[in-house]
Amino acid sequence: NAGVTQTPKFRILKIGQSMTLQCTQDMNHNYMYWYRQDPGMGLKLIYYSVGAGITDKGEVPNGYNVSRSTTEDFPLRLELAAPSQTSVYFCASSYDRGEAFFGQGTRLTVV
Amino acid sequence: DAKTTQPTSMDCAEGRAANLPCNHSTISGNEYVYWYRQIHSQGPQYIIHGLKNNETNEMASLIITEDRKSSTLILPHATLRDTAVYYCIVRGDYKLSFGAGTTVTVRA
Numbered sequence: 001n002a003g004v005t006q007t008p009k010f011r012i013l014k015i016g017q018s019m020t021l022q023c024t025q026d027m028n029h030n031y032m033y034w035y036r037q038d039p040g041m042g043l044k045l046i047y048y049s050v051g052a053g054i055t056d057k058g059e060v061p062n063g064y065n066v067s068r069s070t071t072e073d074f075p076l077r078l079e080l081a082a083p084s085q086t087s088v089y090f091c092a093s094s095y096d097r098g099e100a101f102f103g104q105g106t107r108l109t110v111v
Numbered sequence: 112d113a114k115t116t117q118p119t120s121m122d123c124a125e126g127r128a129a130n131l132p133c134n135h136s137t138i139s140g141n142e143y144v145y146w147y148r149q150i151h152s153q154g155p156q157y158i159i160h161g162l163k164n165n166e167t168n169e170m171a172s173l174i175i176t177e178d179r180k181s182s183t184l185i186l187p188h189a190t191l192r193d194t195a196v197y198y199c200i201v202r203g204d205y206k207l208s209f210g211a212g213t214t215v216t217v218r219a
Contacts, residue, residue, distance in 0.1 A: 004154075033207060042198070043155065043209040050205050058206065090154050092207070097143065100207055102154025 002026050006091050006103035013081045013110045021076040021106050023091030029101075031094045032074040033058075034066065036087040037105075043090065049074055081110045115199045120214040123193075129186040131213055133199030136180040142203040144175060146184045148195040155198065155209070158184065189217045 007022045025032065030051045035043040035058075045058030049068040063085060065077040074093075078085060086109050094100040116134040123129040135144065145160040159166055159173045161182075166173045172185040186193055198212040 031205065035209070042196075042211045043149075045206060045208050048206060056205070059208065088152065092154070094207070097202060097205075099157040099160075100147075100155075102156070105152070105154055 004091055004093055004101050004103040006089075006106050008106060009104065010107045011109070013078075013108065015081060015083065015110060017081050018077070018079050019081070019108075021078070021089055021091075021108075023074045023076065023103060024072050025074075025093040025101070026072065027093060027095070027101065028071060029093035029095045030071065031096065031100075032068065033092045033094075033100070034064075034074070034076045035090045035092070036060065036085075037090065038087050046076065046089075078108075083110050086110045115201055115210055117197075117199050117210065117213045119211070120216070123186075123189045123215060123217050125191060125217055125219050126188055129189040129193065129215060129217070131184040131186075131197050131199075131215065132181065133184070134181045135199070135201045138179050138201050139203065142201050144173065144179075144182050145200040145202055145207075146171070146173065147198045147200065147209070148193075149198070149212070150192075150195040158197075189215075191217050191219060193217050 004025045033048045034046040044060045047066040049055045089106045092100045092102045146158040147155040149155045175182045196212040
């Protein structure tokens with residue numbers, strides 16, 4: 001089992017560009033989450049999903065979009081990147097409210 | 112979900128037990144207490160969770176007070192590798208939201 005896999009690991013974007021952060025899990029978990037973590041700060045929930053076709057906003061959803069067309073994949077889309085979106089992004093999955101497994105993160109810099 | 116309050120930081124001597132407190136005075140009956148930790152810049156790691164009974168696993172013990180308004184995570188024999196930020200989370204529904212956590216430094 002690979003667990004939760006995030007790609008890419010690092011990315012530099014120019015202001016106004018768009019990109020998709022990929023997240024896939026092979027544990028057949030129904031819940032999936034996206035977080036961002038700014039330097040020296042805690043994790044902030046961006047979006048979450050309780051199953052394919054169902055997504056909901058977290059604490060900081062502005063500037064992001066998600067989709068959940070399959071159980072395995074939960075991509076995060078950044079439209080019109082801004083310097084304020086420079087952060088480390090973590091994806092996670094769990095079975096219901098059980099143990100959540102996290103990916104290794106994507107370090108994004110917007111310049 | 113109920114709000115949690117944790118100390119900002121604490122030190123612990125290697126080999127000794129580390130006791131990490133968490134207050135959650137507004138917790139409701141169907142909300143669980145979860146603990147995660149984050150070592151350096153890695154993704155958070157699950158430690159333990161419980162509803163009302165004390166819980167123990169290979170990593171730690173979780174002691175929840177009878178009124179459920181506070182809890183303590185116990186690392187029985189802290190090692191240098193336990194240096195991390197520890198998050199206490201109260202969770203009732205789908206969301207898993209992190210606060211600021213406690214920075215624990217284990218010293219030799």
